Amino acid sequence: MEKIRIGCGAGFSGDRLEPALILTEKGDLDYLVLECLAERTIALAQKRKQQDPNSGYDVLLERRIEGLLPLLLQHHTRLITNMGAANPVAGAKKILEIAQKLRLKVKVAVVLGDDVFDQLSGEELSLEGAKSLNSYGKLISANAYLGVDAILPALATDAQIILTGRLADPSLFLAPMIHELGWSKENADLMGKGTVLGHLMECAGQITGGYFADPVTKPVPDMDILGHPILDVYRDGSGIISKVEGTGGLINTQTAKEQLLYEVLDPGNYFTPDVVADFRSVRFEEIGPNELRVTGGSGKSQPETLKVSVGYQAGWIGEGEISYAGAHALERAKLAGEIIQKRIGDRFDEFRVDYIGLSSLHGESLSQDSASYEIRLRIAGKSRDKALAQLVGEEVEALYTNGPAGGGGARKYLHEVLGVVSILMNRNQILPAIQVFES
Numbered sequence: 001m002e003k004i005r006i007g008c009g010a011g012f013s014g015d016r017l018e019p020a021l022i023l024t025e026k027g028d029l030d031y032l033v034l035e036c037l038a039e040r041t042i043a044l045a046q047k048r049k050q051q052d053p054n055s056g057y058d059v060l061l062e063r064r065i066e067g068l069l070p071l072l073l074q075h076h077t078r079l080i081t082n083m084g085a086a087n088p089v090a091g092a093k094k095i096l097e098i099a100q101k102l103r104l105k106v107k108v109a110v111v112l113g114d115d116v117f118d119q120l121s122g123e124e125l126s127l128e129g130a131k132s133l134n135s136y137g138k139l140i141s142a143n144a145y146l147g148v149d150a151i152l153p154a155l156a157t158d159a160q161i162i163l164t165g166r167l168a169d170p171s172l173f174l175a176p177m178i179h180e181l182g183w184s185k186e187n188a189d190l191m192g193k194g195t196v197l198g199h200l201m202e203c204a205g206q207i208t209g210g211y212f213a214d215p216v217t218k219p220v221p222d223m224d225i226l227g228h229p230i231l232d233v234y235r236d237g238s239g240i241i242s243k244v245e246g247t248g249g250l251i252n253t254q255t256a257k258e259q260l261l262y263e264v265l266d267p268g269n270y271f272t273p274d275v276v277a278d279f280r281s282v283r284f285e286e287i288g289p290n291e292l293r294v295t296g297g298s299g300k301s302q303p304e305t306l307k308v309s310v311g312y313q314a315g316w317i318g319e320g321e322i323s324y325a326g327a328h329a330l331e332r333a334k335l336a337g338e339i340i341q342k343r344i345g346d347r348f349d350e351f352r353v354d355y356i357g358l359s360s361l362h363g364e365s366l367s368q369d370s371a372s373y374e375i376r377l378r379i380a381g382k383s384r385d386k387a388l389a390q391l392v393g394e395e396v397e398a399l400y401t402n403g404p405a406g407g408g409g410a411r412k413y414l415h416e417v418l419g420v421v422s423i424l425m426n427r428n429q430i431l432p433a434i435q436v437f438e439s
Contacts (some may be wrong), residue, residue, distance in 0.1 A: 004180045006173055006231045010034040010081075011204030013058055014042050017067060019204065019228035019247075024071040026244045027230050030175045032072070034064065034081035035169050039420040042166055043088035043311025046117075046141035048416070056087030057094065065098050072160060073104060080151070080172050084110065084163040087139065092163050092437045093134055099439040106439050109159035111150050114166040115434035119141040126310075126421040136419060141311035144425060146301070148185065148272025150432035151175040166309065168272045170198030173231070181235050184357050190301025191238030191275035196282055199270070200241065200259050200294065204228045207241065208249035208261045210406075222248025239294045241286070251290040273306050273427070275299035305424040313341055314419035315349070317382050318389035320396025320404075321356075322410040325374040330358065332404035333375040339403055340379050340395050347388060348381035350397060381407065384419065390414050 007029045009020025011038045024032055024317040036058050049056025058064075061083045065412025072079055092108040092245050099106045120142050122134035125161035132425045133139060137301040152175055154162045164172075174194040177183060183190045200207055209220035221228075233238045241251055260279060263271055281296040320340075324333045337353040358374035381392045391410020400407060 001180045001235050003232055004030045004176060006031045006033060006174075006201065006233065007178060008033050008035065008201045008204045008229055008231075010036050010064075010160065010228075011202065011206060011222070012036060012038060013060065015058070015204060018066060019226070020064065021067055021071060021229055021296045022244055023212055023230065023418055024068060024075055025143065027345070029075070029077045029230070030180065032077050032079050033172045033201070034079065034083060035172060035204070036060070036253075037082040037085055037166060039419055040311070041086055042143050042309065042417045043420060045143045048312060049086045050060060051138070053087075054090050055207055057085050057091030058083035062094060065095050066102070069074065069095075069099060069102060069104060069106065073106070076222045077175075078159075079161045080164075081162070082164045082167050082172065082337055084114070084165045086165065088112065088163045088165050089435065095161060095163070096437055096439045098114055098353065102266055104439070107157070107159040107160060108161045108163055108437045109157045110155035110435045111154050111164040111167070111432060112145070112435060113150060113163065113430060114143045114146050114164075115141075116430060117142050119429060120310070120427070124423045126289060126423060128421050131298055133312070133365065133421070133423070136312045136314070136421060138313040139310060140306055140313060140418070141169035143362075144306045144430050146306070146430070146432055147171045148175040149273075152179060155179040157434070158353060158434060163373030168274070169202040170195045170272055171274055171355045173201055173262065173331070174274060177233050179304075181233065185274070186298040188235050188275055188301055191302075192277040193269070193297040194233070195231060195272055195275055195277040195299065196260070196279060197239045197294060199236075200256060201229055201231050205249070206262065207255050208251055208254055209241055210259055212248070212250075212255050218254065220250045223247065230330055236288070241292045241294060243290055247291070251292050252286055253284045254296070256284050256292055271303055271307075274302055276301070276303060286426075304427060306427045308423050308425050310421050310423060312419045314417040315340075315382055315384040316386045316389035317415055317417055318380065318392030319380045319413040320393040320410065321325075321378045321412075322396055322399055322407045323374065324406055325377050325408075327407060329375045330355065330405060332371050333377045334405065336377055336399050336403045337379065339399070340392075348383050350382040352378075352380045354378045354380075386414070
């Protein structure tokens with residue numbers, strides 16, 4: 001093929017459902033990608049799988065597939081998605097169940113091999129703190145970032161849906177480029193160019209104005225119907241990014257530059273399993289309304305190691321919130337915070353007292369004057385002890401009758417904390433495989 005067209009219908013697990021439907025129905029796509037997996041997302045999925053061996057795939061998989069499957073088959077669009085999360089085999093079986101209910105036939109190719117938990121010794125050193133994994137707490141997951149090597153065999157089947165676990169986000173887009181355009185994986189420059197395009201697409205609505213908009217300095221039209229992006233990729237590694245006509249949002253040089261640098265520490269050395277990409281020669285050209293040509297980018301050979309995301313139990317966070325309004329609202333909120341701090345603050349590993357709307361994000365140094373009419377007090381404490389963490393909300397609720405005047409709207413929360421750290425593993429230790437299911 002001289003060109004392929006790829007749409008991105010989701011940029012994270014909880015993304016909206018309708019953009020993928022619109023892309024499939026109106027985008028004339030060869031491929032639809034749903035990127036739904038983050039570091040903590042897969043750790044949470046591993047916990048669900050431990051509790052139920054038939055669970056562990058993306059929590060929205062059923063809802064997404066029920067709406068998408070008829071459209072995918074009707075428009076001959078192949079779906080690539082990491083909604084398999086911690087249990088892609090169970091996810092594939094659920095897709096077949098949905099197909100049977102809809103009286104449709106579908107073939108699903110599952111990519112396996114990213115789960116390397118059984119290979120851990122616990123003595124590996126984390127990239128974040130050079131500490132042994134065992135020092136962080138009970139380990140619950142370890143998933144390697146696979147690349148195109150893992151997904152290309154699945155594309156070589158005639159499966160309409162390719163379901164993966166942990167894959168590097170740009171690889172979800174790079175794999176169909178290689179498969180359809182006849183690129184060599186040894187061509188580092190093409191791998192770099194394809195990775196640039198995949199990175200621009202991977203967060204879906206972020207390149208069409210989401211997480212970009214500021215109504216004063218960077219207005220974006222019709223964000224209530226924000227469209228997700230379409231990418232036309234050509235054999236030379238250039239691409240054109242657009243969206244379905246009539247959808248909201250904005251695609252221009254500004255949105256692309258912000259997304260290009262999103263989560264990038266060194267634009268000259270962006271490590272993926274497929275290539276060490278260099279973004280410094282990337283160029284953007286606005287060739288029409290919401291139509292952007294992307295050229296440039298290069299790469300160096302793939303790294304010898306793969307990044308592995310390791311999840312661990314990091315304790316519990318208890319939270320409590322209560323509001324104060326009217327005269328001396330801030331002073332009353334501060335008194336309430338002092339009461340809780342004195343009662344239980346020194347019993348926690350971490351303890352925060354925040355005044356939402358005043359200093360909860362940037363601290364006291366950048367806070368406004370004390371004449372605030374309304375203040376939301378938030379108190380949070382982190383502990384390995386679940387009962388102690390639960391005490392935070394209880395103490396805040398007790399402020400109703402034991403604290404300053406006029407408190408209202410108290411709420412309390414308790415949730416388990418899953419921590420995530422990273423290690424590197426020799427890529428030769430990780431053996432991807434595929435499994436095909438058919439209805």
